Amino acid sequence: MATIYDVAKAAGVSPKTVSRVLNGDAPVGTATRDAVNAAIASLGYVPSSAARMMRSNKSGLIGLITGAISDQIEPAQPAGLPELLLVRGIQQTIGVTGKTLMIADSGNRSERVPELIKTFLEHRVEGLIYVAPYHQNVWLPPIPSDTPIVLTNCFDDIGTPAVIPDDRRGQHDLVARLIAAGHERIAYLTLREDIVATGLRRTGYRDALGEAGLSYDPALVECGEIGSPEVETQVLWTAIDRMLNLSQPPTVFCCGNDRQALKVYGILRSRGLAVPDDISVAGYDNYRVIAETLYPPLTTVELAYTAMGVRAAQRLLSLISGDSPENAGPDIVAGPVYWRQSVTERRSPNVSQLKLVRED
Amino acid sequence: MATIYDVAKAAGVSPKTVSRVLNGDAPVGTATRDAVNAAIASLGYVPSSAARMMRSNKSGLIGLITGAISDQIEPAQPAGLPELLLVRGIQQTIGVTGKTLMIADSGNRSERVPELIKTFLEHRVEGLIYVAPYHQNVWLPPIPSDTPIVLTNCFDDIGTPAVIPDDRRGQHDLVARLIAAGHERIAYLTLREDIVATGLRRTGYRDALGEAGLSYDPALVECGEIGSPEVETQVLWTAIDRMLNLSQPPTVFCCGNDRQALKVYGILRSRGLAVPDDISVAGYDNYRVIAETLYPPLTTVELAYTAMGVRAAQRLLSLISGDSPENAGPDIVAGPVYWRQSVTERRSPNVSQLKLVRED
DNA sequence: CGATGTCATGACATCGGTGTCACTACGTCC
DNA sequence: GGACGTAGTGACACCGATGTCATGACATCG
Structure with a gap:
């Protein structure tokens, strides 16, 4: 591979002048510049970032550690694929700065993380982003300490900068919107009890009920994700069956995520109930492949992955720039409610009072 | 950041000896080795890959260009997210060699690809993999020419090494299995006509019919993906309606992908038809979030993305090693049929003659 | 007209590792 | 006992860029 010396010789100038043409950091005569560019083109010269990095001590690299790419090893995992959107948001934001994103995949095996970090440090990344597959500690x-890091979709106990989803507010806004549509008996099929989101969302659910003066009925809340994936349908079926047989049955089922809602569609229809005419269904995530494709399309809350990715990248970039040790707490990002045809309007809501989309 | 000189001084040896401890490429006395390792630990020394790369001219880097991460800009796109599995397969294979995978995202904007390639060349990647979001030219x-490249999920006109899915065989195997289950009127709702997979799969469909002595009825084949996503449901509804009113209506609908099958589930049920008791449905892709979650679970063909990724990485590694200019043509990878409850067995098939899973 | 400033360029050192070569002890073999 | 092989180590150059400094040719200014 041609070097800057080859180019210099071919153009009849010094290597330093070639460097100046490449970087535009000092004036170069027009004729000289043309000669250098011609030599570069004819030799197919590509500068070596390794050599450049050695001298300048700036790598222009950002390291991203994720399990997204090798997810699904644990198929029972809550979020899964959409985590990809996080990476997209990060990529978009990093890309425009001219820095290069290096992505390494932990395969969701945490014991591999240290070696990935080591590789990144060897490449002298200017910052690190760690992306978790679902909201967790x-x-x-x-x-x-001279390499800043931002946690995304997760947080730790030592106050590392983090960007996390606003699960409480998301569930709250959805339930508030359901109430505005006239629903008062709102069933809630939750995700596994041991994940962070479940607790936060239940709080949001209760808050929304409370604000509307509705009482919280434990009979309408049940975990729909117990044990192995095989028995999941059975668990849901049983829970739904029980709730539909209540003296005051629910008019809408809120599901822990869109995938669960997809399952609930099938179960309800197998029982001869039409969505939404007989019973309404709402999801969580706005996992578009499901939410938009389902028939009828699914009302859900967006888990604002892309926005979180953007936020995380921005925060890392500002840490790299050295400014702002300000914002110490985690960055909490909320997503809008997507109102689709899976929920009936039992009374026409005063839409003007509602912000369906509140994302900035 | 500490350098190898700092370590050498702290350990009272020469830098070269530290290098030997790090690389294990020459014998080092036990006492010396311990002193060096102690110095490395206490200084928090991390070798600079840039400096190493300069001298040795080996980067240990593989470049991956993908649109996966920023897919969905064109929401009408066939495959979408599962392309991620390709990256997973590549990652797995590259990872064990100790090389580092650099992933860059084109955002599906092809005009950005040259600059991404340039960045990779500046980092002196040892090879490149280009991943397309769906099977295409x-x-x-x-x-x-000294940087090998492998195309994945795509191919070009100049014979660049490529790994592509076996669309013909996948559809063939699915239809053959449907026939074995007693289905003779097999409807086929295709994807867009302009994508490569559609033509190949229709060939597979016809081949399977022909082998079973069944005639090809054009009335049972129609494109289910015309125009904008908004009208997609209407297009499907109309096509399904027409076919169900044929004098000999189909007993099963083959869909262009699992997403389309999800939509078909909703449409059929809205017409009062139960899956699979009244009508069977099959998909394509084995997009597990849909196929396994649908109720009942969906019979489909796996689009063997992970296996393709592995194959692509293996092929690139062998190109880098310099061996095998042999295998010139594209590598065609097939996936197995996944038989689930969305299709009825109209007669019990002679399962012993069928290989449900033929993946190696 | 000399002082000063800007343009345009090159010589040279330097970043942090590793390849090459040389050298010193030993141990072994004929 | 001298030739030879091997373990263990260091001196030094080098990879390919760029930062620093110096230099010469002009233009401008008071």
Whole structure:
């Protein structure tokens, strides 16, 4: 591969002048510049970032550690694929700065993370982003303090900068909107009890009921995700069956995620109930492949992955720039409610009072 | 950041000896080795891959260009997210070799590809993989011949090494299995006519019919994906309606992908038809979030993305090693049929003659 | 007209590792 | 006992860029 010396010789100038043409950091005569560019083109010269990095001590690299790419090893995992959107948001934001994103995949095996971090440090990344597959508490091995890191979709106990979803508000806004549509008996099929989102969302659910003066009925709340995936349908079926036989049955089922809602569609229809004419269904995530494709399309709350990715990248970039040790707490990002045809309007809501989309 | 000189000084040896401890490429006395390792630990020394790369001219980097991460800009796109599995397969295979995968995202904007390639070349990647979001013909800008490249999920006109899915065989195997289950009137709702997979799969469909002595009835084949996503449901509804009113209506609908099958579930049920008791449905892709979650679970063909990724990475690694200019043609990877409850067995098939899973 | 400033360019050192070569002890073999 | 092989180590150059400094040719200004 041609070097800057080859180019210099071919153009009849010094290597330093070639460097100046490449970087435009000092004036170069027009004729000289043309000669250099011609030499570069004819030799197919591509500068070596390794050599450049050595001298300048700036790598232009951002390291991203994720399990997204190798997700699904645990198929029971809550979010799954949509985590990809996080990476998209990060990529978009990093890309425009001219920095290069290096992505390494932990395969969701946390014991591999230290070696991935080591590789990144060897490449002298200017910052690190760790992306979790779903909202959770994590622990990462210590990182040299001169390399900033931002946690995304997760947080730790030592106050590392983090960006997390606003699960409480998301569920709250959805339930508030359902209430505005005239629903008062709102069933809630939750995700596994041990994940962070479940607790936060239940709080949001209760808050929305409370604000509307509706009482919280434990009979309408049940975990729909117990044990292995095989028995999941049975668990849901049983829970739905019980709730439909209540003296005051629900008029709408809120599901822990869109995938669960997809399952609930099938179960309700197998019982001869039409969605939404006989019973309404709402999801969570706005996992578009499901939510938009389902027939009828699914009302849901967006888990604002892309926005979170953007936020995380922005925060990392500002840490790299050295400014703002300000914002110490985690960045909490909310997403809008997507109102589709899976929920009936039992009374026409005063839409003007509602912000269906509140994303900035 | 500490350098190898700092470590050498702290350990009282020469930098070269530290290098030997790090790389294990020459014998080092036990006491010396311990002293060096102690110095490395206490200084938090991390070797600079840039400096190493300069001297050795080996980057240990593989470049991956994908649109996966920023897919969905064109929401009408056939495959979408599952392309992620390709990246997973690649990652797995590259990872064990100790090389590092750099992933860049084109955002599906082909005009950005040249700059991404340039960045990779500056980092002196040892090889490139280009991943397309769905099976297609592509054109890439010329790459220096000393950097091998493998196309994945796509191919070009100049014989670049490529790994593509066996669409013909996948559809063939599915239809053959449907026939074995006693179905003779097999409807086929295709994807857009302009994509490569559609033509190949229709060939597979016809081949399977022909082998079973069944005639090809054009009335049972129709494109289910015309125009904008908004009208997609209407298009499907109309096609299904027409076919169900044929004098000999189909007993099963083959769909262009699992997403379409999800939509078909809703449409059929809205017409009062139960899946699979009244009518059977099959998909394509084995997009597990849909196929396994649908109620009842969906019979489909796996689009063997992970296996393709593995194959692509293996092929690139062998190109890098310099061996095998052998295998010139594209690598065609088939996936197995997944038989689930969305299709009835109209007669019990002679299962012993069928290989449900033929993946190696 | 000399002082000063800007343009345009090159010489040279330097970043942090590793390849090459040289050198010192030993142990072994004929 | 001298030739030879091997373990263990260091000196030094080098990879390919860029930062620093110096230099010469002009233009401008008071």
